[in-house]
Amino acid sequence: MWAFIHKLGSPKWFYGISAKLQPWFWAAAALLIVTGSLWGLAFAPADYQQGNSFRIIYVHVPAAFLAQSIFIAMAVSGLVFMVWKIKVADMAAAVMAPLGAAMTFVALFSGAVWGVPTWGTWWMWDARLTSMLILLFLYLGVIALRGAFTSRDSASRAASVLAMVGVINIPIIKYSVDWWYTLHQPASFTLTSRPAMPTEMWLPLVIMVLGFYSFFIALTLMRTRSEILRREANKRWVQDLVNGQVEEAR
Template sequence: MNWTWFHKLGSPKWFYEISGRWLPWFAWAAGILITAGLVWGLAFAPPDYQQGNSFRIIYIHVPAAFLAQSCYVMLAVCGVVGLVWKMKLADVALQAAAPIGAWMTAIALLTGAIWGRPTWGAWWVWDARLTSMLILLFLYFGVIALGQAISNRDSAAKACSVLAIVGVINIPIIKYSVEWWNTLHQPATFTVTEKPAMPAEMWVPLLIMVLGFYCFFAAVLMMRMRLDVLRREARAGWVKAEVKALVEKAS
């Protein structure tokens, strides 16, 4: 089997060129999808028969929670690729994605607290789902702190990769916490294998928001990675040529 395509993914130059083409598409898609999902979900979706209008927080909470977990799985995959195949671009992706994942986890916890106050009567409870999400936030902080605390780039990359791989065990705990333990948190709003419990006019805008959040993640991730690639490859000839072309274009 020819693995040339796989090793090509680790080329900073190739990534910079291809991401420059994809970035505008993901950015526009994120803006359109998030705007459409928010307007539909907040203004036109019917209120829940039990929770009333307070349920509308799910249009922010659920996409943020999905993305927070998916992002950490990506960190673990990048960690494996970086340790096994020694691809520097894997570390670039890991370092660029960690702050985004941390923000999404924080948003999920904050919106969950806003929803929990009228529903449970408390901003915070030591529920299995909430506690495992809080642990996820600390794992993100750990990855970010390791990457900044260790001056040697290779050592920092290895340390962050190991933590990302070890910490990924928390993801199935988050996912199945409502099934393994007696928790206050409700089960999944919708899954791929089961019919949604809510009507289409409520779950379709939620699906749009989820897609919008993932497009937003892709766009921001590529922006952060492109900046980091330029910083790391500053002495490379192709970077100098790229900067020269940008300067000439600006002038």
């Protein structure tokens, strides 16, 4: 186990193994998202209360799940970087932040669109919505910190600290519907209880969630590979790799 973690911390090894994994996750993402979208938007029955407006759940819920999960992954990567000085962890955290911010925005926007026909308002300052907005600001803060320092190490440490401190917002988002009064409905399904919706409605949602996570992994692998080449440009193995690609192109 420790040998694998040690290898994972090697930019050269990570660059090689991610090249093999990346196509599989891209393929899984495409298959799952297309299947889930067609099933959820075209074949799942309309909700007895919300009608067809409920179908935005197939974008809103996966985006909200992913927004929270990416921030947790950033915090864990920041901890690994701070404690064990593993550069690949910091590179991964750096490339995760823009996608996390985008997913948070998608969750907020789709939730607002959903709220108009469902609640009669596009926004309300309740606990769930406010804590998700705070998550967006945290993502923007992490991105800003990485560009605010001339020293890359200082920027990485500052961004890692903010991610580790900001992760306390994740359980607030999750349990806000239980702790405070909110218009937001409880979780549609959990791992410990039977889903509140019919199988033909929640199964495509599960497929979409898996598709979004596959997309996240594939994109993170791809962008981390690019970040490795950028940061390790002076290393011999990167120069040999680039020279080899140039020779093949001739």
